[in-house]
Each structure stands twice: as C-alpha cells, then as structure tokens.
Amino acid sequence: MLPKETLTKLFPDWEDGLYDAILNEAELKEAKAGTTLLKMGQNIKSAMLVIEGTIKLYQEDETGGEYFMYHLNPGEACAVTLVCNYHHEQSQVLAKAVTDIQYLAIPIEFMEKWLNEFKSWHYFVIKTYRSRYEELLKTIHEIAFKxxxxxxxxxxxxxxxxxxxxxxxxxxxxxxxxxxxxxxxxxxxxxxxxxxxxxxxxxxxxxxxx
Amino acid sequence: MLPKETLTKLFPDWEDGLYDAILNEAELKEAKAGTTLLKMGQNIKSAMLVIEGTIKLYQEDETGGEYFMYHLNPGEACAVTLVCNYHHEQSQVLAKAVTDIQYLAIPIEFMEKWLNEFKSWHYFVIKTYRSRYEELLKTIHEIAFKxxxxxxxxxxxxxxxxxxxxxxxxxxxxxxxxxxxxxxxxxxxxxxxxxxxxxxxxxxxxxxxx
DNA sequence: ATTTTAGTGTGATATATGTCACCCAATTAA
DNA sequence: TTAATTGGGTGACATATATCACACTAAAAT
Known part of the structure; x- marks a missing residue:
C-alpha cells in the first residue's frame, strides 16, 4: 500500500480529497525494466501515474519501427492514457519501462468523475497535456529540420x-x-x-x- | 459585434455565462489571407478562437524553414495560445491565416479566471489540447517513418x-x-x-x- | 506588343542515409 | 577451454533528397 506521503510529495498542491480518492481507487502496479506498458492501437483501461522509475514514450510504425519522443518520470502522468480514458480512444503511442517502475493505474471511470469533483485534478490534466504537447513540438523540430x-x-x-x-x-x-x-x-x-x-x-x- | 448565436453554433455545450463573458471580454479581430498571426518566440497576449476562415499551424526553424502541422477551423482554438496565456510562455509555433479570417482574441487574464468559473471552458481547453496532441503525433509519424x-x-x-x-x-x-x-x-x-x-x-x- | 516574372521540367551532381558484407574483439554460454 | 553470441568498425554500393544550372512557357506588367 502506497503511503499518502509519497503521493503528496510527488504530486504537490492537490486537494486532500483527491489523494484519498486515488489511494482508494488506484492500483499500485510494478513492472520490470524493459516491459512494454502500452502499445499503439491498444485500448486503455486506466490512466498511468508514475511513482518510481522512468518510462520512455515512442511513436510506433506499422512495420516495427520506433521513434523515441520523451521520458516520463515520477510525479508525471502519461498524457495518452488521460486522453484514452476520458474519450475512450486507443493509444497512439508505445510506452516502455526503462528501469524497474512503480505506477498507479486509475480505472477510466474515475477520470471524468474527478474532473468534476477536483479542480486540482483538472489543472493537473491540463498541465500534463501542455507539457507533452511541447515535448512533441520539440521532437517535430528535430526530425523536420535536423x-x-x-x-x-x-x-x-x-x-x-x-x-x-x-x-x-x-x-x-x-x-x-x-x-x-x-x-x-x-x-x-x-x-x-x-x-x-x-x-x-x-x-x-x-x-x-x- | 459578434452575435451570440454565432458563438453558440460554433462552440456548442458551453455554459450560458461563458458565452456572455466572451462577448464582453473578447475582441473580434480580422486578418487577411496570408497574414502571420503568431511567430515562434513571440509572447502571447491573448487566446485565439477561430470564428471564420482557416489557419495553418507550422513548426518554424531558426533559419527560416517551416513545417506544416495542421489546420485550425471555426469552432477551434489555438492550443498554443491557451498554453501561453495560462502559463505566460512563448509561442512554439507559427500561425498563418490561409483565408481571410475572423477570430476572437481573449486577453490572458481571463484564462485562469474562466478555468475557475466555467466547467465547460475547462473541458474545452482539455479537448483542444487532446486533439492537437494527436495531430502532432500524426505529424511525427509521417516525418519519422515516411x-x-x-x-x-x-x-x-x-x-x-x-x-x-x-x-x-x-x-x-x-x-x-x-x-x-x-x-x-x-x-x-x-x-x-x-x-x-x-x-x-x-x-x-x-x-x-x- | 513586348518585356518581365513566376511556375514548371529536367539533367547533372553532391550529400545524407540505408543496406549489405564482412571482419575483429569482448563477453557469454556450453 | 572452446564455441557462440554480441557489439562494434568499415568498405562498397544503393537510394532519397538537396542543390545548381538552365530551358521553356503562361501569365502579368509595361
């Protein structure tokens, strides 16, 4: 069981009720380095919040090619899983654990619920998208011009x-x-x-x- | 002056107060086809909601190169300007009007205010990010693999x-x-x-x- | 009507990258 | 200890794209 203190350190400035909701509803999962956490086209059933370790996000080709986009670290969420959860879509990225990791899996049904209940969750989702949008822009800049x-x-x-x-x-x-x-x-x-x-x-x- | 009806058609499902707030605070602007609306590195002072016409979004190189990413149409917002407004950052994209356009410019100070006041605005911002994040993923897929x-x-x-x-x-x-x-x-x-x-x-x- | 400009076609050549072939050395497995 | 595997170096060549040069023609400007 994840101590609440870990959560408050990794995700500061959330409402108290949100921490409790997560502790109640999210499942703490582990994965070994090298594990594929998410494949392109896969249906997402839960959002991913990184607690421990590092994840790499890739764009994946039909023919097996991969292109690395950015890292996910503790205290960050996988934007794609927030997308998928909220709008019932499929993953457009490949996610792999680069180290042994711990993460919280939050079932999709809580996404919309918490967006309504917790302002800090809403802000967190926006912040996550914003920062990842910017990462993608950087990636495009590299590939398109360099x-x-x-x-x-x-x-x-x-x-x-x-x-x-x-x-x-x-x-x-x-x-x-x-x-x-x-x-x-x-x-x-x-x-x-x-x-x-x-x-x-x-x-x-x-x-x-x- | 923009009729409220135009707004409710282009941006359905918003709270009534949000329409009024926009009509009160946003400035309706026009631009001719070919105009540059936003340059990379530029400080953003207002969010852009497209009312009429089409805008093209580019990634821009230091040396003058451009790479087209996606179109913005009426009823859509420029995600980058929402970013900048909210977090006081600089534009990472180049935006050009491809046709004569009309758009609403919303001064940044209302971004955070409305995020607090209007749930529908909050959802709109998230939806905007999500859809543009996905556009960027498609762009990366193209340039990385094709x-x-x-x-x-x-x-x-x-x-x-x-x-x-x-x-x-x-x-x-x-x-x-x-x-x-x-x-x-x-x-x-x-x-x-x-x-x-x-x-x-x-x-x-x-x-x-x- | 004449000149100028913009849009297009195309050869020649340079460069970046992809692919194949093969070698050698370090590490691991048998 | 020997064999097999993995990581790395490098030449040769193929292909995609960039660059330069120049010709031709439609459209626009004079």
Whole structure:
C-alpha cells in the first residue's frame, strides 16, 4: 500500500480529497525494466501515474519501427492514457519501462468523475497535456529540420539529463530509438569521438562535451 | 459585434455565462489571407478562437524553414495560445491565416479566471489540447517513418479534406510547407501524374486518386 | 506588343542515409 | 577451454533528397 506521503510529495498542491480518492481507487502496479506498458492501437483501461522509475514514450510504425519522443518520470502522468480514458480512444503511442517502475493505474471511470469533483485534478490534466504537447513540438523540430548528427546529439543530451553523462546504451539501442541503422550511429559516434565529445567503450560511452 | 448565436453554433455545450463573458471580454479581430498571426518566440497576449476562415499551424526553424502541422477551423482554438496565456510562455509555433479570417482574441487574464468559473471552458481547453496532441503525433509519424512521396500524399490529402480536390497550390508552396525544395515536389507530382493520381495545371492540380 | 516574372521540367551532381558484407574483439554460454 | 553470441568498425554500393544550372512557357506588367 502506497503511503499518502509519497503521493503528496510527488504530486504537490492537490486537494486532500483527491489523494484519498486515488489511494482508494488506484492500483499500485510494478513492472520490470524493459516491459512494454502500452502499445499503439491498444485500448486503455486506466490512466498511468508514475511513482518510481522512468518510462520512455515512442511513436510506433506499422512495420516495427520506433521513434523515441520523451521520458516520463515520477510525479508525471502519461498524457495518452488521460486522453484514452476520458474519450475512450486507443493509444497512439508505445510506452516502455526503462528501469524497474512503480505506477498507479486509475480505472477510466474515475477520470471524468474527478474532473468534476477536483479542480486540482483538472489543472493537473491540463498541465500534463501542455507539457507533452511541447515535448512533441520539440521532437517535430528535430526530425523536420535536423540531420541525424544533430538529432543524435539531442538524443544523447536527453539521456544525459535523465541518467547522467555515462551513457549505457549500445549503438543498436540508439539506432532503434532514432529509427535508423546501427552503422549510421556507429559512424556518427566515431565522429563525436574524433571531435572530443565522447569517450567510447563497449556497451557505453561518456559524454564529455562541455 | 459578434452575435451570440454565432458563438453558440460554433462552440456548442458551453455554459450560458461563458458565452456572455466572451462577448464582453473578447475582441473580434480580422486578418487577411496570408497574414502571420503568431511567430515562434513571440509572447502571447491573448487566446485565439477561430470564428471564420482557416489557419495553418507550422513548426518554424531558426533559419527560416517551416513545417506544416495542421489546420485550425471555426469552432477551434489555438492550443498554443491557451498554453501561453495560462502559463505566460512563448509561442512554439507559427500561425498563418490561409483565408481571410475572423477570430476572437481573449486577453490572458481571463484564462485562469474562466478555468475557475466555467466547467465547460475547462473541458474545452482539455479537448483542444487532446486533439492537437494527436495531430502532432500524426505529424511525427509521417516525418519519422515516411519518405517524401508518402508525406506529400498525406499533405495533399489534408488539403483536399479542407478545401476540396482542386489543389490551388504551386509546387513551391508545397515545398515550403514540407521543408523541401521545389524540384523534389515537381518530380514527385510528375510521378503522381504518371500514376494517374492527379491532373496537373499551372498553379493547381486536381486530385483524382480514388 | 513586348518585356518581365513566376511556375514548371529536367539533367547533372553532391550529400545524407540505408543496406549489405564482412571482419575483429569482448563477453557469454556450453 | 572452446564455441557462440554480441557489439562494434568499415568498405562498397544503393537510394532519397538537396542543390545548381538552365530551358521553356503562361501569365502579368509595361
């Protein structure tokens, strides 16, 4: 059972009744690193609030391709599940746990109910959409205007911001996230190494660009 | 002065007080086709509700490049201006009138006020975000996974849905919207002509693909 | 009527990226 | 200890797109 204090720390400024409602109605779930939490086209039955760990959100192709968009961290909600819940739609994104995670699953029937009952929930939903809308804009900016070298740098910087300057990813991992091939990433990383931006190791590299 | 009836038709299911508040506080503005309504980085002073005409939303590059994302039609609001208003941020998009337009400009100070006062406004804001978030996801899907030929088809289909099967755009217009060059579009359109998808004219073409 | 401009067609070439082939080294499994 | 697997390096080549050059023609301006 999740202590109320965890909730009030992660989600400050909510009405007291909202914390209680969540503790009563939401289910605390766990998932191992690597688990797929949500697939494109899947019907959503509950909203997802992250309590512990990190989730990665992807756009998914029909042919198996993936494109990484943004991270979800504790204290954040998956906007797509709020969408789906509220309007009974299907997921347009792929969500994967990158670390072991804990999250609250709130059955859809409470979405609309709480929107009516709790002003702070309403604001939280708006804030969630707003911030994710902005993340998507950034992603579009990258893909529409930048070549792979700059997109790779942007990608690495997002990683470094999340997990620190030691990047524990293989070239293949990165290639998958950027919907390109391993060879392309290997060559671009090699260039970064020549430029003195990274130190390369097997299975990882260090971001040392100032 | 905008008749209340126009408002109730374009924005059904709002509280009566909200219509009155808008009629009292919003300014009805007009703009000619081609006008830039919002630039990236610009501070937003009012929310935009479309009354008449069509607006195009773009992501804008530092170097002058543009990428078309979606249309805004009467009865819709520009999500970005709701963002900016509420959280005092800057525009992350470029908005242009594609036809002569009329829109309501609502000064930012009413955003938060009305979120508190009118449940229907709150829902409207959420609905606006949700639908635009989904538009952005579609855009990402296109640029992350598709080559220019498919993106061009997707682009034309959006146009046809908005304005009908006679596409009054020059190759250069399209190239600008897709952040590519005129030659690329000319060649791809030529292929579509060979495939029997379009009939080409000067300054326009007809979409006849079934 | 003549000139100018805008829209389009198209070859040639450059560059970015995708794909295939194959090698080597580090790690893991047998 | 040996074999198999995984991560990575790199050449060769294919393809998509960008860029430059220039020609042609319809429409607009003079």
């Amino acid at each position: 070549n792979m070298d700059e997109r790779l740098e942007f990608y690495i910087l997002k990683y470094v911001k999340q997990f620190g300057a030691i990047v524990n990813l293989t070239h293949q991992d990165i290639a998958n996230d950027l919907n390109t091939s391993r060879e392309v990433i290997s060559r671009l990383l090699k260039k970064m190494e020549h430029n003195g931006w990274i130190i390369m190791n097997r299975n990882s590299f260090d971001w040392i660009k100032k | 080559n220019m030929d498919e993106r061009l088809e997707f682009y034309i289909l959006k146009y046809v849905k908005q304005f009908g099967a006679i596409v009054n755009l020059t190759h250069q217009d399209i190239a600008n919207d897709l952040n590519t060059s005129r030659e690329v579009i000319s060649r791809l359109l030529k292929k579509m002509e060979h495939n029997g998808w379009i009939i080409m004219n000067r300054n326009s073409f007809d979409w006849i693909k079934k």
